[in-house]
Amino acid sequence: MTALETTLDTAVWTTVCRLDDLAPERGVAALLDGEQVALFRLLDGRVLAVQQHDPFSDAHVISRGIVGSRFVDEVEVPTVASPMYKQVFDLTTGRCLDVAGKVPARGLSPDLRTWHVRVTDGLVEVGR
Amino acid sequence: MNQHLVVVGGGMVAQRLVEALRDRDTAGAWRITVLAEEPRRPYDRVALTSYFSGRDADDLALGDPELWSDPLVTLVRDDAVTHLDRDAKTVSTARGRTEHYDHLVLATGSSAWVPPLEGADLPGVFVYRTVDDVAALRGYVEKLSEDRVVKGAVLGGGLLGLEAAGALQALGARTTVLQVGTHLMSAQVDLGGGEALRRLINQLGVGVRLNAMTTKIKPHRRGGVGRLELADGGRVDADVVVIAAGVRPRDELGRASGLAIGERGGIVVDDTCLSSDPDISAVGEVACIQGATIGLVAPGYAMAEITADRLLGGFSEFPGADTATKLKLSGVDVASFGDAFGQTPGALEIVWADPVGGVYKKLVMSDDARTLLGGVLVGDASAYASLRPMLGRELPGDPGAYLLPEGGGGAPELELPDDAAVCSCNNVSAGTIRGAVTEHGCTDLGAVKACTKAGTSCGSCLPLVKKLVTTELAAQGIAVSTALCEHFALSRAQLYDAVRVSGVSSFTQVIERFGTRAEGRGCDICRPTVASILATTSPAHVLEGERATLQDTNDHVMANLQKDGSYSVVPRIAGGEVTPEGLIAIGEVAKDFGLYTKITGGQRIDMFGARIDQLPLIWQRLIDAGFESGHAYGKSLRTVKSCVGSTWCRFGVQDSVALAVMLELRYRGLRSPHKIKLGVSGCARECAEARGKDVGVIATDKGWNVYVGGNGGFTPRHAQLLAEDLDTETLIRTIDRFLLYYVRTADRLQRTAPWIEDVEGGLDGVRAVVMEDSLGIAADLDEQMALHVVEYEDEWKATLEDPEKLRRFASFVNAPDTPDPSLAYVPERGQSRPATADERGDARPTPHHEPVLVAGARLEVRS
Numbered sequence: 001m002t003a004l005e006t007t008l009d010t011a012v013w014t015t016v017c018r019l020d021d022l023a024p025e026r027g028v029a030a031l032l033d034g035e036q037v038a039l040f041r042l043l044d045g046r047v048l049a050v051q052q053h054d055p056f057s058d059a060h061v062i063s064r065g066i067v068g069s070r071f072v073d074e075v076e077v078p079t080v081a082s083p084m085y086k087q088v089f090d091l092t093t094g095r096c097l098d099v100a101g102k103v104p105a106r107g108l109s110p111d112l113r114t115w116h117v118r119v120t121d122g123l124v125e126v127g128r
Numbered sequence: 129m130n131q132h133l134v135v136v137g138g139g140m141v142a143q144r145l146v147e148a149l150r151d152r153d154t155a156g157a158w159r160i161t162v163l164a165e166e167p168r169r170p171y172d173r174v175a176l177t178s179y180f181s182g183r184d185a186d187d188l189a190l191g192d193p194e195l196w197s198d199p200l201v202t203l204v205r206d207d208a209v210t211h212l213d214r215d216a217k218t219v220s221t222a223r224g225r226t227e228h229y230d231h232l233v234l235a236t237g238s239s240a241w242v243p244p245l246e247g248a249d250l251p252g253v254f255v256y257r258t259v260d261d262v263a264a265l266r267g268y269v270e271k272l273s274e275d276r277v278v279k280g281a282v283l284g285g286g287l288l289g290l291e292a293a294g295a296l297q298a299l300g301a302r303t304t305v306l307q308v309g310t311h312l313m314s315a316q317v318d319l320g321g322g323e324a325l326r327r328l329i330n331q332l333g334v335g336v337r338l339n340a341m342t343t344k345i346k347p348h349r350r351g352g353v354g355r356l357e358l359a360d361g362g363r364v365d366a367d368v369v370v371i372a373a374g375v376r377p378r379d380e381l382g383r384a385s386g387l388a389i390g391e392r393g394g395i396v397v398d399d400t401c402l403s404s405d406p407d408i409s410a411v412g413e414v415a416c417i418q419g420a421t422i423g424l425v426a427p428g429y430a431m432a433e434i435t436a437d438r439l440l441g442g443f444s445e446f447p448g449a450d451t452a453t454k455l456k457l458s459g460v461d462v463a464s465f466g467d468a469f470g471q472t473p474g475a476l477e478i479v480w481a482d483p484v485g486g487v488y489k490k491l492v493m494s495d496d497a498r499t500l501l502g503g504v505l506v507g508d509a510s511a512y513a514s515l516r517p518m519l520g521r522e523l524p525g526d527p528g529a530y531l532l533p534e535g536g537g538g539a540p541e542l543e544l545p546d547d548a549a550v551c552s553c554n555n556v557s558a559g560t561i562r563g564a565v566t567e568h569g570c571t572d573l574g575a576v577k578a579c580t581k582a583g584t585s586c587g588s589c590l591p592l593v594k595k596l597v598t599t600e601l602a603a604q605g606i607a608v609s610t611a612l613c614e615h616f617a618l619s620r621a622q623l624y625d626a627v628r629v630s631g632v633s634s635f636t637q638v639i640e641r642f643g644t645r646a647e648g649r650g651c652d653i654c655r656p657t658v659a660s661i662l663a664t665t666s667p668a669h670v671l672e673g674e675r676a677t678l679q680d681t682n683d684h685v686m687a688n689l690q691k692d693g694s695y696s697v698v699p700r701i702a703g704g705e706v707t708p709e710g711l712i713a714i715g716e717v718a719k720d721f722g723l724y725t726k727i728t729g730g731q732r733i734d735m736f737g738a739r740i741d742q743l744p745l746i747w748q749r750l751i752d753a754g755f756e757s758g759h760a761y762g763k764s765l766r767t768v769k770s771c772v773g774s775t776w777c778r779f780g781v782q783d784s785v786a787l788a789v790m791l792e793l794r795y796r797g798l799r800s801p802h803k804i805k806l807g808v809s810g811c812a813r814e815c816a817e818a819r820g821k822d823v824g825v826i827a828t829d830k831g832w833n834v835y836v837g838g839n840g841g842f843t844p845r846h847a848q849l850l851a852e853d854l855d856t857e858t859l860i861r862t863i864d865r866f867l868l869y870y871v872r873t874a875d876r877l878q879r880t881a882p883w884i885e886d887v888e889g890g891l892d893g894v895r896a897v898v899m900e901d902s903l904g905i906a907a908d909l910d911e912q913m914a915l916h917v918v919e920y921e922d923e924w925k926a927t928l929e930d931p932e933k934l935r936r937f938a939s940f941v942n943a944p945d946t947p948d949p950s951l952a953y954v955p956e957r958g959q960s961r962p963a964t965a966d967e968r969g970d971a972r973p974t975p976h977h978e979p980v981l982v983a984g985a986r987l988e989v990r991s
Contacts (some may be wrong), residue, residue, distance in 0.1 A: 057691065069650070
């Protein structure tokens with residue numbers, strides 16, 4: 001996880017929107033220098049960010065998936081299901097929890113990239 | 129070179145023989161020629177009466193029609209065999225065909241016996257044996273019904289006579305059954321049972337005269353039959369007479385060629401079904417086996433199986449006829465099995481009779497009251513399926529307990545031995561059914577039916593098969609879990625009831641009260657299911673508050689997600705009726721937004737390639753032009769397809785378009801376990817293909833027939849007749865109840881056809897609930913539908929009026945006006961389609977490369 005910590009140390013925070021722009025348990029897409037990021041606000045106020053690109057359908061749709069939770073290793077983890085073919089991803093790690101019988105397109109990784117998010121003064125910031 | 133099997137007769141038993149032989153004769157040792165007198169393929173004669181309601185001879189088709197395309201099978205129809213030459217081993221037909229056989233099977237069945245009565249040849253006197261008999265009878269009665277109430281008489285109070293009486297009654301005739309003997313169905317039930325049956329038949333409006341010997345049929349002075357004269361001096365007026373006085377085996381070929389014939393007719397065969405000529409077998413009703421001919425299909429099937437086995441060198445023998453019968457006559461259950469008349473020496477009879485409730489039940493037990501020998505069940509035959517396989521075995525507990533009404537005393541659970549026959553039509557034992565689960569990995573009723581053929585003929589054993597399968601699955605530890613998902617242990621139907629009764633109206637409340645873990649937040653399975661349930665228990669806009677978080681993307685943006693992440697848009701075109709102005713408006717919207725257009729199967733227009741941020745703009749234009757959401761995205765009513773109907777069509781008898789529009793506007797937006805499609809045809813030509821729909825309505829001269837449970841798709845199904853000749857008000861009430869009963873009790877993503885199979889009692893069970901209110905919920909269903917109709921609003925119109933809801937349609941939260949840069953289109957056949965990965969150059973999703981686009985999201989395809 002050193003790479004991740006390095007990223008944290010050197011993070012550039014970009015303000016994306018107000019927290020009020022995000023409805024609980026429903027995603028939105030954001031554009032960060034041409035890159036598409038899916039942002040999710042949970043009921044407890046946390047905001048999580050994963051890639052908008054769905055590796056299984058090769059379309060940019062993850063923000064439009066249904067948010068839920070899954071009991072993984074005795075822990076309730078927040079999830080999103082791709083709206084296209086229903087693969088389930090752990091929103092905190094981006095890990096694909098259920099490939100729903102499919103393989104990713106063009107040899108892509110089944111897991112989603114994640115970004116760090118912080119909320120400052122009611123503004124949502126994504127770290128890169 | 130293979131041998132030639134010639135089968136004379138094209139009935140149910142012949143069909144079974146060919147099926148069994150082709151099934152097992154993998155080496156192709158036999159080629160088969162079936163010579164049938166009737167002009168159609170073998171059909172289900174047992175279900176003949178359903179032809180009155182189904183009206184479609186195809187509904188009676190038996191087995192897999194592919195059988196007749198088998199290159200080793202030749203079916204010759206409409207050609208009767210007239211001569212059998214045993215020396216030359218040939219048969220010849222009325223149309224001059226001659227076939228040489230290596231082995232011959234006579235499966236000629238029997239014919240209705242008409243007693244030598246004066247007047248039996250008058251117009252208006254019918255028998256009841258073939259589809260053509262039934263069609264002719266129906267035509268005659270319908271013709272007479274035009275100017276009077278028809279009076280019908282049936283000679284014979286046996287099984288067939290009562291079937292015929294039910295059919296006449298269904299045609300609107302006032303019917304009387306004349307039985308020569310002391311009670312109805314005297315071959316199957318005892319005097320007490322016959323008396324109970326008479327009461328029940330009377331209650332249906334059918335008259336019954338016992339000890340009534342008809343001596344003459346007298347003509348009416350207007351022509352045709354007019355009245356019957358009885359031996360006791362009585363008279364019965366009748367415009368139509370059905371003779372159901374018994375059957376005689378069609379053994380004339382055997383007689384003429386000198387085969388041994390039974391005392392009371394029939395070709396004598398041994399236990400291997402061979403006649404006195406070893407090259408000739410006889411099967412079914414024409415065979416006199418173990419000293420008697422048998423007019424039931426199950427022993428006939430057994431003979432067909434034995435013959436097929438013997439032709440391939442097997443050694444099976446006829447085990448003795450199972451004469452158990454269970455039938456439903458105009459809704460009256462009758463069953464008889466084993467020693468129904470208590471003729472075994474020392475037999476004890478245990479009788480339970482409830483003349484008020486119209487129930488008579490009798491068990492015949494051995495002299496120690498422990499072994500079941502037989503029984504008669506009238507009015508309530510629910511115990512039949514579990515009792516019949518126990519014939520000849522010890523019944524655990526007090527035998528009287530099995531006769532009490534359901535839930536009244538609780539008969540002990542019967543554990544069937546493996547060798548007990550469950551499906552007598554196809555000779556499937558309890559052990560075979562259990563084996564299908566344990567050995568062959570079947571995990572549901574459908575798979576077991578396909579694997580064992582149990583319950584695929586008459587279906588009366590299906591409740592028992594289902595119970596065996598469920599018990600066996602549970603024993604295997606394969607829990608037949610009906611749990612929705614990890615968040616709910618309840619099935620959708622249970623959850624629906626829980627939500628409806630508790631009155632909770634939000635997902636958070638639902639999961640807190642009925643979920644498996646209080647901290648669980650649901651998933652892509654239970655969230656849309658709860659959304660669908662709440663939509664009919666406490667209606668609100670799909671994007672209202674927490675509801676919005678439950679919707680699949682389709683329902684969330686009220687459009688259909690396509691493979692590249694764009695959406696398609698379908699405005700409602702109720703009944704497929706659209707004005708030229710409407711068409712132009714749709715065309716202009718599609719053109720202005722560069723959308724690909726295609727006509728759907730549901731008579732409307734789909735526009736593809738809309739970006740999420742374009743949806744509100746597109747819908748503003750559509751709503752301004754008078755359109756509303758078509759709910760193509762929802763698990764809800766899709767369309768009501770119609771033909772043009774009586775307003776334009778030369779053949780139409782009712783205004784199908786007006787009804788379709790009315791139905792579509794009534795049920796629009798109704799959220800359901802799966803999509804629902806309806807169809808309305810203006811006449812029996814059925815141009816709307818309504819029988820391929822969940823609810824199909826077909827116009828008749830007198831009103832509407834309504835069919836339910838049809839669908840296309842992976843497992844196409846024809847809808848089955850639910851009710852006939854309804855007026856429009858009754859029709860709508862019937863559909864209201866049917867749809868809401870489905871909405872309340874179906875599984876998630878279960879369409880109406882499999883749902884009907886799952887309902888207790890199948891289609892009859894559904895009919896009892898929606899037509900006769902057997903559950904006492906009809907008023908509740910009516911009220912719920914009334915609420916749906918009142919609460920309906922156009923989701924898109926309401927969305928456009930609410931800025932809060934509109935924020936969901938931004939392409940990017942930080943760049944709401946920037947289109948998704950990943951969308952790319954190329955032209956094809958004058959329109960645009962999504963670019964393939966190759967056409968994009970595959971640079972798109974790797975975040976650190978710039979996307980290479982063939983064309984942007986707003987591709988101009990016309991200059």
